[in-house]
Amino acid sequence: MMRQYITGLLLFIAAAVLSACGSPEDKTLSNIETIEGETIPALTETLQNLIDFESEQSGLFNESIADESLDNFKNDQSELYNNLNERTELANSLEEIETDLKSAAEDFKSYDVDDSSELNEEMLTNLSDTSAGLAESLQAVRSGYQDIKNSEISFFESLAADGADYTVMTEGIAAVNEQHEQISEHYTQINEQLAEIRSYGNTVKQALGEETDGETASLEETNTENSGADSKAETAYIVDGETSSIVPADEHTDAKAVLLTIDDAPDQNAVDMAKTLKNLDVPAIFFVNGMFIESEEGQSMLKEIHDLGFEIGNHTYNHFNMQELTPEDVRLEIADTSDLIEEAIGERPRFFRAPFGVNSEASIKVAEEENMTVMNWTYGFDWEPDYQESSALADIMVNTEMLSDGANLLMHDRSWTAEALPDIVTGIQDKGYSFIDPALISSEGGVTE
Template sequence: MKKWILSTLLASTLVLTACESADSEETLETDNNETSQDSDVTDQEETTDSSDEETADLEDDTEEEADVAESIEYLYEVSDNLAYINVIDGKEANKQVALLTYDDAPDKHALELAQVLVEKDAPAIFFVNGMYLDSVEKKEILKEIHEMGFAIGNHSQTHPSLPTLTAEQQTEEIIKTSDLVEEIIGTRPRFFRAPFGQNSDHSKQVVEDEGMALMNWTYGYDWESEYMESDALADIMVNTNLLVPGSNLLMHDREWTLEATPAIIDGLRDKDFELLDPDLILSDELESEDVSE
């Protein structure tokens, strides 16, 4: 009888112990689950906060860029014949200016050109062809050139003679490149130059609808065989009798042009030409607002 009582007591004790252990494990599991849920909520809150901060930063950057754009006073405009840069009527500005422009970027030497221009503190427009923006590397080069402070212009997608294309093809040549540029640098080009300087009534209308300033050039030589050498090119670009106040200098993404650029800059400055900042040139989207000021 005593053995039976002892056995019963022992069994009861084991059952109670097992129950307490199960309760303890269940409580621990519940606590762990609650802790995990709390951690997940915290992580989600932190992720949301981080995302909100990034969005706020982007909005701040956009607002700052807009503020800068609004603070610029546009002093110059492209001449009616598209060859020169003139002071806007009623504005006070230096007429002894020359505009540096480089077409067919970013082919091979655009980034090096930009670096030389930065070293010489010389502004310029890089007119890009969409066909050169066909890789991550080229897109990064364009982004870097833009971040160095240079204006990015539209030079069409594949460098065709626009008047030989249908209206639809001309539109695609222009819009596709503007879309690509915007995708890469965040803003659309404000300037357009047609390949070979060949415009059509339709291409002009597309450019106007896009709010871009249409321009050709005053002179350029670096595609002619006798000037595919840096010394000869630098000499003609500075000493041609075509150099006048408001000249728009056409150059290209070429090795000899890269080598000639420092001497061209120095030569222009020696002749008391100010190198014009493209940010001061009016584009069609701004015309009605700024000219009336």
């Protein structure tokens, strides 16, 4: 019995020694396969879960701020706090992945390829440096989420305190958003590093005559590969072709929500309006006129609005009535504006709004060819003389009978609208409404005639 045990032990040791003494080619391939097959999938799943929790927190915050008692901010057992704690735990779980990547980086660095005819030092240095860099990015995300937790708790407590006012809310949101933006920068860097690891891994595989893999999933791609429930969340609303109201795609989607849209951007006030909405954590569509973004300054302003996280829509080049133009001119008005938008932000718009809400057969056709959903609006007042003053405008936008589930609110790039915007947002939230993220609006539906 003892002899069998010793024999088994010797075989185990021999196998371990042989494994440790494997060729640098085999060890490099094994390391790459572990990273691509285990480490990266675990990483992208964890980060995507964090992003999903962020989206959930935004909705919870809007619901909580609409409750005059602010109970959720006072109760550390509320869903707000639970979400915050779950995000922190997820972020902390990245440490194990971070350790694996550091270990892989050291392994790549330790392999001796002097006698290899296929591998060279540069290949392994690239893999080592990128793995180590990715580990550093994860460490930054973990640290950033701890800062976010402290900041959000402080913010929630300040809202629940006696004497909390609008200034406390906006300053708190701005502080929290600043930290979230830093996390977003890390996510961008991580996506780049994932692509680099795949590229360097494929270089090694090609050198060794192995089959290369497809693209390593980015965070955004991982999101689209999730369950059917997540896919539904990406098309939670559609545009009603008759009324231009925004209606839920199914019974699971929040119906008590409205859409904010801002036309004639970016003229004099759009960037400031975008910053205000960003601080309030409220999404919107900025419908753009091509004439405002032909200059370098206009392109820069549009990029700033887009970089703040806002959807960009097409509002034609010159703001002409579509029914008064030839089909050729309609095409130029719309297509040229989409070209300028793409030049500024790197993507073509998904939504089209005709000036004055007046479409033509040609404008509908061109928008369809450009894969844009056509929408008008359900109400707006800021062009009327009686409402070209901030307090009057805020009052009518919040208290009109037209404020209802799925309302599509029209505003413009105007100074009085920019001034009224905070009161409009908080007034609508006080009535129990949340704001629809345009990213959740399906490309189906919309005005068709």
